Amino acid sequence: MVTPIYIVATALGVGFAIGVLNKLGRNFTGGLVLTAIAFMTFISFQWFAGFYSGNQLPEYIFTAGFQPPLSINLLMGPFEAFFSLMVNAIGLVGGIYMFNSLKERGSNAQVVYLILLMGLNVMIMTRDIFNLFVFMEIASISIAGLILLESGTRSMGAGFKYILATSVISSFLLIGVIFAYYFVGSLNIDDLITSNLHLVKGGSIAIFLIMMAVILELKPFPANGWGLDVYEGSDAGLSAVISGASASASLYVLYKLMAIAGPEWNYYISLLGAITFVGSNLLGIKQENTRRMLGYSSIGQLGLLTLIIGFKDILGENTIYIAFGILISHYLAKAGLFWLSGIIKSKGLKGWSVVRKHPFFLFLMGTFVFALIGFPPFPSFFAKWTLVMDLTATGNIAWVVAILFGSMMEAVYLFRWLGYAIKAENDHIEPVKIEWSKIIPVWIAALSLYGIGYYTAQLSEIGSGINFIPFLFVAVLLALDFLPIFIKNTLAIAGMAYYFYTVYPSLDNLRLIFEVIFMVGGILALIAGYAYKGTRSGFYPVAILMYAGLTGIIEANTTLEFFYGWELMTAGSYFLIIRGKRSMPHGLSYMLFSIGGAYALLAAFGMAQVSQISSDLDIINHITYLPQWAYGLLIAGFLTKTASVGLHIWLPGAHGEAESDVSPMVSAILLKAGVFGLVLALIGMGAADNQFSGLAYTLGWVGAITALVGNLMAVFQEDAKRLLAYSSIGQLGYIVFALAIMTHLGWLTAFTYSINHFMYKAILFLTIGAVVLRVGTHDMYKMGGLISRMPFAFIAVLIGIIALSGVPPLSGFAGKWLFYNAVLDKGWYFQGIIVFFAGGIAFLYLWRLIHTIFLGQLKDNHRNVKDISIWFAIPIYILIMGIMVFSVKPEWVLQPLGEILAPYFPNGQVNWVAGSASTALGYWSGTKVFITVVGVFAIAFAFLAISTRKAHKLKQFDIVFSGERPDRPETTHIAWNVFAGFYKAVWPATIPLVEKFWDKVTEMLHDTAGFTRRIYSGNGQAYMLHLVLFVLVTYLVIIGG
Amino acid sequence: MKELVEKLNTKYALQDIIYQRDNMVFATISKELVIEAITYMRDYEGFAHFVMMSCADWIEDNKFQLTYILNNPQQRCDVALRVMIERENPTMTSAHHLWKQVWTYQREIREAFGIQFPGSPRVEENFVLEGWTDKPHMLRDFDTHEYAEKTYFPRGGRTTNDPATYMREKLYPNQPVTAKKNKNVE
Amino acid sequence: MNIYVKIAYTFLGLMIVLNWGMLMRVTFRKIGARMAGRHGVPFRQPWIDLIKNIAVRTTLTHGVMFYLGPVFRFSGAVGLFLFMPILFGKEAWMNFSFEGDLVLILYFQLFGMLGMALGAGEGGQPHSAIGISRGLAQHAAVELPMTMGIIALAIQYQTLSISEIVAAQQGGFLHWSFFTNPVASAAIMLSALGAFGYSPFNLVKAPNEIPIGPPTEYHGTYLGVLMTSGNILGVMETILFMNLVFGGATNWFELIIKSFLIYFYAVFVGMVFPRFRIEQSVAWFFKIPLLLGFIAILMYSF
């Protein structure tokens, strides 16, 4: 083992040597510095490896040959080794990144950079508190010096503010140190710990000053303007080092010194961390400057980490795991993002759209953003999961709320940024010049995130059970992204089919229903993908990512696995949705609602674990800790995915603007994930007549109103896909309502609806999507008369709408019939009436859909369009066959469904006698009705066809037009604002109250952020005043508290 | 009113000034000055409303007479300006830029009398007739009877009676004829 | 009962209903004419019109959907007949009502409407589309109070089977829902006005404004089929309300009297009141009938 003193020695030695050798050229000195850092990294790595393998014991290094307190000593323990490795590694990689910029600034800058790293190393390792002060000062001076060596007023101003602020902080620290020494007589941290300084009279003020200084180093909200300025103003590479190395070192210093302060400080540290986390993330949503926004994020993450180490006594062993996960994600992702920001060079967020011109940048950026928010498979996901689980398990709900709120805010601005990058206009922006020295560090950071993420999952007990095979498949598809679409599509279909084949025997029947919807539906939707040309870059990885998530939630045995699948699905579907034109704002709101819902689930899972130390998914069946709240949260979380009223505003845009074959994926298939979740939650709640009947009742109303709102809004849409999207909201409202009934019939209705909705909505979305591909517009009034050009599409839509409307004899009626029986059986008449009314309104939009697109007048520019692509037609007609089978033999579907549901709801089943269903209230014989209706239909049709066999075939303008003749199809086609009269009667119901509500919430948050951030006036003096006031206020709080 | 007419007279040299009523005056003005005059009246004298524009065929004088009638809503008075233009290749300066309804009047006059208004929007479109190819039908030298006979398959054996004479002879066959003879009956 | 005998009876029943529908309609035309002081059309007129329409020589077609409009409507009408018990207690006249209950009937009403909407749309005639959009909007409004009333009846009798509802009303006219559940009956009968499509709710087929709306392109045989379906539908609507509200019928005579009176009610209102605009009619159904339906259900919610 090379003793860690060589870290210091190397840095100092090389630093002095460069003073002599700088005549040999800057390349040489730069290389020397890098070599030195590499050596330092090697030393810390060697130690870290030693500790990791367990062979190594912590080792004290004594300088000057004396024992403490007479001399300074260093400690190389496992934490020190880890943090030192982090600092040196980022120093090395960042050194490569900054090689050219340091070279421009001269050998002095190179030396200062080296000294900065050395200072941070010693901060980590030292056990002497005065030495800590010295090296903190050295690090500050180095950073300020590095900024000074840059040119430009902006960064200089930032540097000056930085040095002012750190001077004030160090003054506090120094006073604290001297008092500590006065009371204890030693500067050694170990001595200070053993001396019980906090018990000594007057010692608390020393501790207070020391702790305040260390906390202030972490830039707590709101005394952190100087830190933000540095993040914004300094070189990107330097910001990365500050964010990654300096902040990590400071964090460890805080951790180290907490031992002195004693346990009563834990609470205050957590509190300050929470305030910082929430506050800075809240202000982040107002940011338009990338680097400053990243600064806010960095500070927020540090706040979260502060909060975590404040909870170390409560979290116990898991503290390290949690802190590690969040820290490493932050460390790598933030460094990567800062480095990227140096390459992109755009100040504003919208300028980041240039990354689209370099697809791999987009991949990198997405990786970092998702890692920061805490998506799987990144370490932060597992860390956040464990954190929330443990905090809720110990009853710290308020803290969980703060954490989740802060994370939510962070997601707002990060995803908005990502959205700009993916969607904003980028024609006017030149592609950036690529320097390899700058790109390699970013790649290292990104790939490490994946590796460490996998490692983190394996570290935890339940995380190791996660099935990473689908994720691997995603990676393979990502690697093969350059291949033509045919190969990739075949590969994706084959992969999904094989996976389904291997998985399905292991599932119970309930899960199998949903797995079939997800996987078979997914395969059918993917078949349509053959219709596209080119490589369709980036589509397959994200589609498969979504399906991986979907199958993940089906297969999940533990809550973590469920949540893992849930988040994968969210991420995949987000990317799928955002691929559409004009889908950026909708993608963002989708993501935010999804994250909000996911956090609700997270909290609920945490609450479920309170009384039962188990990670099985079954625990949601027996929640005892605040069960109303837990189930409420669980249901609310799933309702975000089913887009129930209040949480639905993301859906119309997201589904309406998505690509043609993505809409069925996200509408017919993805929404069922929410239904599946609700099924699980409601099974957990148990049968109707228990303490949760109030919850179910509320859910019933939510479902009913959703059905009404969705259908009513659909009536007034001019965009075909938006119409279908609103229709999906309404249909999901039926399902939610039927589930809430919590009887056998109710659930049978819900499952029937789920299966039906999957089929007909997939048919409708696929067909309309295929038509849109042909005619090039979503707007229904721009189409018309397409029946003559697209008979196959027309038949598909016709079957789809008859099935959707629930008119006998097609399968939709099964749902309606069951629905009535369920409602009357349960006694929820009013809700039932509302849902029925919604069904009546459905006619309006269904007619509008088929009329304005397929009937009426054919538009001039569509005179030569071809029928829908065969690749769309294949899945559509497979699904139509499904609907037909269901219609002819409903008992083939309903009877098994009833059997599946019987264990959960044994009472009030449907009786089947020779294909005729009956309940206590009514009866229905699907097959016979079908045969009768089709028979009558056939007779009438035959009569009419024979009697008019010589009918003259007319063309489109051969109509009675009051003695005149039409001039243009556009003015002869009734398509725009068709239901004007109806609108006049019901317009008060179409006021988008929910959107207004969320707009108001957004506006309030923005206003708060905009108002609060005015404290960062940019004046260095004000920042110092903040520091002093922060200390005073904290003091008063602590005294008072 | 008189002052106005005086002012117009000095400015535009009116002729044949006739006071139809106290608040309505007719006057003839030269073809070159009429557009300037109505522009002046609209912008400075408050004649904001263009009442109508009409045409008469003075075949004896070989002239068309165009009449522009303007109304001043504040003063409640009307001024009608007559313009005599040549009957051969009749062309008149368009006033479409002053009032939009002038478009329609000019379109009508073009169709009925064949007077050209170069620059007037949509002046070439049909007004009441669709697909008219003959000479303008309101010209006095256009023989509508001849046109109808030529075009519309007249049925033979038609006799025409003067209603007054016919009915009198039918009802009171013994009374002597005292009434004036109707010129129009052939 | 043998299935062939059954089919024969059903066919017979259909013929009776069709002819009764024609007779009933022409009777009301006569009554209307007499009110205006005219003689009005002869009683044979509907049959003659039907023959004439089928005898029209020129037939035109706009496409396949154009055929399907009348076919859908005819199937809807005949289906409604098939799934409705016509006479209570007579197995021969119960048709195929054991295949489906009230829910089937409610939704089957829409079958013909949907087909008509599609078939008329194929014609490309804007007036058809206007008429249909009005019709659908009005229908959505009619359905709400009517279904509330029907649900109230279903709750009252604890069944969705029409036969059982009729059975429960036997034994004197005081057992009719009209007397046992007047509020629900009022809701149903008020919204029934919309279902019959007479004034004030006949904007759908405003003859002079949008030349009779949806079927404006239909002629000849198509129109004949539509007329036939319309006559069947008219009777079936009355039979539905008769079964639900007025105790059903046990013999043809009773059926004829009751359906005549119910139809008379719709026609009477139509003769008296002028036409509503579509937003007015929607608003009207959302006022009084909806309130009645609400009360009807409220009575069973506690």
Add this chain to the structure above:
Amino acid sequence: MEFINLGNIGLIIGFLLIIVGFWGVLTQKNIIKIIIGFSILNTGINLLIVSLGYVKGKTAPIIDATIATEGNYNVADKIVDPVPQALVLTAIVIGFGITALMLAYAMKLYKAKKSLEINKFNDLKW
């Protein structure tokens, strides 16, 4: 007047200087004056450190002839605590470094905007 001894006087003056320094730092608009304020602040802290290490009646911790000659008893009994004095030396050095850096900044900032008003340098804010 037990209270008034060298150590306590040093303490009081040190605190006063710290307060004066903070006052200067927080109120003066001129960058140079702020830097002076920091110098005063540092001086105050240094004085504080030395004063806290003072023990009444003992001499400076310099092993010179006066102490070393009588080598038969413990040196530590005769001198004040040497550690604060060592700390002060380091702190002075650090303070020097920081002051130098600040002055360098002041120079460069003045070159950039021809002004030393601190509130002029608020390009980065919010």
Add this chain to the structure above:
Amino acid sequence: MSELNINSKVQEMLERSEQNAKNSEKTFVRPEDEVREVVAPDGSIIKINPLYDYFSGERPKEEKPKNAIVEKFLNWARSESIWVLGFGTGCGSIEIPPLVTPRYDMFRFGVQMRPTPRQSNAFIISGYLSVKTLKRVIRSYEQMPSPKYVIALGSCTINGGMYYDSYSTINRLDKYIPVDVYIAGCMPRPEALLAGFGKLKELIKEGKAEKANEYARNFDEYKANQKKIIKDWNMPDYNW
């Protein structure tokens, strides 16, 4: 406003009307009837001739009665169910409304009004016909399904009546569409109209009201006459 401030819209219309003036001097093609090009979604260009592409425009065929006995029965039905198209062409249209009043009550003869040509089989040309209206009449007549009947009301339809010398009204209706029954007078009273219906019924019952077939047989002649006076013929030769 004193200057010639013609906004761009006016300017555009000006140009278009000048363009039309050049084009339409002989051909009378309205701008909406000109051959136009549209861009299809796939970028190809579609040429559209509005006068031909939107209309089937085929010649009508004679539809002869088949079986005499059946036809007799059907003719009886047709005669008892005369559905009149509600289209008043001239001053005679004021004579039709009294027919639905109690005094005349045409319903008792099985005569009813229909709003659309598709469902009517009788067409009352009520009075004078200007050339402009004739165009609409031809269109509506051709849109009626056969067998169809025309009742010409008033002298104007016979020989032009008092408008015999007008430049814009036709003199003889039977040159343009076949007429089954003439009702003379200026104007005939509603009683005369009822008598006309009676005459029409007789003709139908006798199987003589086959003028729709005559129209198809002499189609070219009728069309030539129609086109002679309708100079801006902007519809297909036969309006289905």
